[in-house]
């Protein structure tokens with residue numbers, strides 16, 4: 001398949017590995033930002049192929065993982081109402097809240113539906129004017145344009161029985177929080193390819209210059225990831241720190257400006273809480289005041305719901321690249337994908353789940 005097969009080519013991967021071995025002189029710690037990259041790295045064993053002293057640590061870029069537990073509980077409280085059709089992408093249905101998951105809420109009689117586009121909610125709202133249609137709008141910058149379009153069109157078309165439960169987070173403030181941490185070990189980043197397809201990479205240039213850290217916007221296939229590592233290591237060995245774009249088939253410096261404009265009309269930047277990490281200033285989107293009538297948290301008055309994470313869970317440190325899943329005493333015992341305790345086990349893009357699913361249940365690999 002074009003744009004996939006050639007990026008899984010074994011000969012090309014071998015050539016890139018050889019080049020990495022030739023370029024690398026010193027030990028380096030790199031972070032892949034996206035959960036999709038983590039998933040590919042663990043699935044294809046990319047980290048095991050690298051020289052022993054290039055360590056990949058796993059970043060915070062799994063949107064399901066970082067959705068706060070209390071927001072999931074709020075989703076359940078709203079979904080359980082008899083006047084609500086609660087819509088979500090399929091990946092949120094099995095994510096447990098404090099008591100159960102959305103599938104269980106559905107099995108108790110709630111009208112919970114999987115949609116393939118946020119705009120499907122408009123059709124449902126028109127078809128069921130007696131119901132409130134709520135969309136669970138989670139994700140990074142990548143999913144924000146489609147969610148913004150739902151709210152924008154609902155307002156334009158005067159559809160009042162639609163609202164969104166928003167948990168949008170932004171990558172650049174998370175990278176800054178990692179770099180500001182006194183425990184930071186990360187010396188270079190494989191930047192988030194999908195996010196930059198929408199946002200471009202101008203905002204990463206300022207971060208790279210300020211923290212003197214290389215950021216290479218990278219794709220998701222094994223050859224992408226190896227080339228991203230090579231480009232990052234080359235900069236580090238040469239004492240460089242700039243933004244480069246490995247993922248040229250999808251990303252431009254400016255990104256998708258029409259999508260950015262729509263997002264800016266509907267959302268504004270504000271503080272967001274990240275599951276496992278806590279609040280990060282200016283790290284998420286919330287609806288602008290003129291669209292606040294479409295905010296499900298206001299419409300259904302669920303603001304008082306609060307929760308606590310299990311004390312054993314170290315997913316905050318895993319998400320910041322400070323520790324690995326094996327460092328957690330609950331990994332693979334009390335905490336599994338079937339019974340996740342914390343953020344990085346709830347989605348296959350979370351580092352703990354990826355380690356579990358691809359057989360990394362024991363600490364046998366270097367850097368893994």
Ligand code: SF4
Pocket residue numbers: 312313314315318325328329330331332335336340341342343344345346352
């Ligand atoms: S294994 Fe589970 S409890 Fe441990 S850090 Fe990962 S998500 Fe948290």
